[in-house]
Amino acid sequence: MSIIQVDQLTKTFSRPIRGTGAIGAIRDLINRRYEEKTAVDHISFTIERGEIVGYLGPNGAGKSTSIKMLVGILVPTSGEVRVDSEIPYKNRRENARKIGVVFGQRSQLWWDIPVSETFELMKCMYNIPAVDFKRNMELFTDVLGIQDFMHVAVRQLSLGQRMRADLCAALLHNPSIVYLDEPTIGLDVVVKKKIREFLLEVNAQRQTTILLTTHDMSDVEKLCSRVIIINNGRKMFDGDLDRLKSDYSAGETMILHVDHEIGLDRDISHLGVTDFTYHPESGSIQLRYDKRQAKPASILAWFMERTAVHDFEIKPAEVEDVIRDIYQDSTSCGLGEAQ
Amino acid sequence: MPHPFRLYGRFLRTYMKTQLEYRFSFFGDIFVNMMTFVTLYLSFWVLFNTFPTMNGWNYWEVVFLYNLNLLTYATSSLFFWGPMKQLEHLVRSGEFDQFLVRPLDPLKLLVFRQFQHTFIGHIIVAGTVMVLCTIQLEIHWTTGNIAFLLLCVLGGTLIQAGIIITAASSAFWVVRSGTVVDISIYAIRNFINYPISIYGRSIQLLLTFVIPYAFVNYYPAAAFFGKDHAGSSELSHLYSYSSLAVGAALFAAAVWIFRRGVMRYDSAGS
Incomplete structure (x- = not known):
């Protein structure tokens, strides 16, 4: 049984069309018009336990929207998502217990308190047994080098430190699935390398399923056994990296x-x-x-x-070239990425 | 499942730790809030120098009435004011995402994460004023009227919480939900600073059936002092004993509305 099952998943947003200028604004007040935007359009795939899958696509392709449906933040317009046989938005709490989430652009950590306090809160929130907590802290601080800024308030961390702390916080409760939205964005090569090693280590030790979006092709080459490429909300490719190269490149x-x-x-x-x-x-x-x-x-x-x-x-051809070709093949019409 | 109280204790400890890093500002906040209300009670006093009674309510009775509003508002606000004022921003920026990926109900998590210590000041004032009212009005406390008052305070707190949660939940439907919150908890709540019998019928109906603030203080206090009700009918005497029921129903409805809103949340997709 696949750990993630996505079937004909679709998400449509309706947004107001705003008129320009004062007259437009008044007209909007009286008669607001809406337009429908399909951010995710009948996407289907399954992911097996222990896979590391790269979920790729240009900006606005619908990556974030799909991930938000997988984690249970958004309710799909139609289609079905099952994660470990549960429907995420209906069983948010049960689902949350099994997953770890890192959104690169936005920290999950509590701004005003030291990193160590955040971890203590996580321990309490997820009811992590003391033995597991201790073992995880040892492993994570070692691989990610967190001990240097353990007692610093989150708002004072550098981007790279914050990302490492975020990753650690997301994995403390031994989730069976980890969703990473741009985990290496804006980081230097040293930190990127640390994070990749960490993810590979966790995946190898615990069979953790990892789904990540990234624009960094070396992330894809170093981490992913399989990639799913979407554009304009539709699935363009699903397969392993070698096949991607031989088919497209x-x-x-x-x-x-x-x-x-x-x-x-x-x-x-x-x-x-x-x-x-x-x-x-x-x-x-x-x-x-x-x-x-x-x-x-x-x-x-x-x-x-x-x-x-x-x-x-x-x-x-580099993976980057291949993917660029696929992006360009599918005629793109702009749809602002839902962050 | 972690014990919610244990988790809340953990959050509270963390919150206090960060707040007490700036001790001066922590106590300063509380003090400033206390002063605001001392001034307000003085303004009542000035008012009553001109009019000795207000629709049959004397100065200390109106103070008692107002005090019930303050006490329930402050108790509810300790937990709900901070998160509910923030909800508009969280929903609009998409930061609300993080409340949906935790093994805890999002409303609970919002409340757990932000305690609002500034309302401790309001509660100190309300407690002190309650003692003064007891002396001035020569209230004889019995088990019966203590129990009655406590249940009314509980009901009133639930009403105040229900109203702010409902108003804030509008964030899931409209963009400027902050205004809805401010109108509900400041503008409309100001009506119950005085006995609602001084207003016209429509406002009395509004405060009874639409936004039931009258159950926070007017109906219970009227019974407490044996006053005639506004539009005193058989039914309206029942109102005096309905605060808790109204509060429980309103709070449950508010939680339901909040959850409906969460289902519509589009994570800054708009």
Whole structure:
């Protein structure tokens, strides 16, 4: 039985259309018009226990809205969500006991009190047994390096410290599912690395299911075994990273280091090359092609017949490129991201 | 399930700890609030120098009446004023999200998180004034009238809480819910500073059936002093003993409305 089941999940917001200027404002008072915006449009997927899934999409794609329905903050317009066989918005308290939530843009911690007090409150709120609490604190403070700012008030923490404290607070009660909305936003590489290691550790030790949204592709590559990509509220892709690359990233780049230029005006489109630039300062030619249409070997052979090639390299497409392609494929019309 | 009282104790301790870091401001808040009400009672005194009675109520009786309003308002406000005043902001900014991901009812969590110590001042004033009223009005306390008054205070507190929760819950439907709260707990509540028999019929009906503030002080106090009711009918004598029932019903309705609102919450999606 999958731990998360999402079936035809849809969320529609109706917002007032505001007129401009004084006349518009008066007209709105008398006759307010609404428009319907579908933020999440019939999305379905299931997630198994212990998976780490990246939930990706451009701004305004509906990521936050979907996560808010999964955690029970928002009530779906239609469709169904089941988390550990319960409906989150109907059983908020039972669901909350089993989940941990971190929203990168907004701290869950209590602003005026020291980090340690927050943890004590969590202990009491979730009824965490003293043994578990102690063990978790040891593990978390060790991996996340929290002891340095344990007694500092939350409002005085730096962004990186706050994020680490937030993560710790969200995981103290051993949740079986953790939802992370942009957990590494605005953090430096050292903190990012710590957080990734921490998540991998928790996932490995406890089979914790993790669903995260991020714009940082290295998060995806280091953490996620699977990605779900949505755009305009619809699911565009669901599968593992390798499949994402093989299905979508047929694009490769070849770099040839050559002696001299060989006439940029020549037509080499018959080789399947889509983009072709010569960099005189490094003496290199950069070529882009679609792997499904072009043979790298014949491209290389074609150049070697005409010039001396000292060296060459082939770079597969970065996840970032792949995802950008998917985003651009689906024609985007702006819908402000619901934070 | 953690014991709610134990959890509340934990929150309260944490709150006090942060407040007492600024000891001067903590006691200053309480003192300023006390002074506000001392001034208010003095203004009543000035008023009664001109008119010795108000519809048959003398100065100390009106003070007693007002005091019931103050005491119940302050008791309810210790718990509900802070979170309910904040609700508009929380809902509009989406910060209310965090109350929906905890293993605790969101209304309870709101209340637990914010105790409003400033109302301790109101309660000290109300307690002192109650003693003064006892002396001035030569009230003879019996088990019967003590029990009656305590139940009325409990009922009144529930009414005050019910009204502020209902008003604040409008945040889930309208944008400027802060105004709704202010009108309900300041403008309209000011009507019960005096015996409602001095107002017209429509206001009496409003304060009895729509926003039942009259059950906070007027009906119980009228019975306490054996006064004639406004529009004294058979039915209205029953009102004097209905504070607790009205309070319980109103509070339950308010909690229900709040929960309906939570279902509509759109997390700053608008």
